[in-house]
Amino acid sequence: MPLAASGPATSSGVSALHLGPLHIVRINWGADVAVHSEHPGAVGINIPLHGELETRIRGRLVVSTPGFATVNPADTPADITRWPGTCTILGVKIDRDFVQRELWRVTGRADAVIPDQIDLRRPAAASWFRLLSSIVDQSVDDALLTNTHVAQGLAASLTDGFLLAVIPDETDDRYAVRPRIVTRVIDAIHAEPDRLWTAAEMADVAGVSVRRLQEGFRIYLGKTPRECLTEIRLAGVRAELASGSARSVTDVALKWGFTHFGRFAAAFRQRYGVPPSSLLH
Numbered sequence: 001m002p003l004a005a006s007g008p009a010t011s012s013g014v015s016a017l018h019l020g021p022l023h024i025v026r027i028n029w030g031a032d033v034a035v036h037s038e039h040p041g042a043v044g045i046n047i048p049l050h051g052e053l054e055t056r057i058r059g060r061l062v063v064s065t066p067g068f069a070t071v072n073p074a075d076t077p078a079d080i081t082r083w084p085g086t087c088t089i090l091g092v093k094i095d096r097d098f099v100q101r102e103l104w105r106v107t108g109r110a111d112a113v114i115p116d117q118i119d120l121r122r123p124a125a126a127s128w129f130r131l132l133s134s135i136v137d138q139s140v141d142d143a144l145l146t147n148t149h150v151a152q153g154l155a156a157s158l159t160d161g162f163l164l165a166v167i168p169d170e171t172d173d174r175y176a177v178r179p180r181i182v183t184r185v186i187d188a189i190h191a192e193p194d195r196l197w198t199a200a201e202m203a204d205v206a207g208v209s210v211r212r213l214q215e216g217f218r219i220y221l222g223k224t225p226r227e228c229l230t231e232i233r234l235a236g237v238r239a240e241l242a243s244g245s246a247r248s249v250t251d252v253a254l255k256w257g258f259t260h261f262g263r264f265a266a267a268f269r270q271r272y273g274v275p276p277s278s279l280l281h
Contacts, residue, residue: 017145018151019154019155020152022092025090025091025093027088028085028087033085035080038077039073039077040074040075043099044093046070046080047092048089049066057070057073058116062116069120069129071115071118092158103163106200112167115166124164149196157198179216184206185205186228186232190232193233196259202225237252237268240252241280242279249277
């Protein structure tokens, strides 16, 4: 990745998080720079947190500011022609083959075109960016993120969310959802509630794309697959705590697949009106 700077650029403003096939980096060079990259084997997503980023991709100039993201296709030359020293970006790099695999699993299509720019103000893209930001915020001194299974699950969730945000939906009666498809997923979750389920894995169980699965849950249950997963896990934790055999709320929460205790405790209180610790005997 050749870099040209108009001043003394340094990497002191660089921090990184590695989640298997997906890598997140926060960069501020501290000087105006220009960067050329071929993006070998990976899709690159650059999100300005401050300032303005100008990139030329396949002859098209893409200008992104906070609220937008530039998407660099894999194996495609791109030139960041203007990266001011005041511009801090959050960069995401996802392995090309992983993106292709998830693209098929999420949309049921292998030929979908990913746009060069994302409007992060749109609901689906905003939701994805919130997920990305929460993982970045949690990454500081969080040993859990070094766990291979956790990292792989987060990489899949981020990739799936990104694809759902940028690929237009296409209704097709061939993929009409039936109640039995929803039932399959619910049964699978009950069988493995502690599994680090991703939307794509649930869709694999159902034999449909993620979008068709989400549509089915909305039609027949009025909830998302993720909401159902959380409810099943919360019910399991509540039953185990109420049984009197549990010694630690944290141990029980981890057993049922909750990896962020703060969010678990808030969800438990919201659903049952009491903190989980109140059920310990």
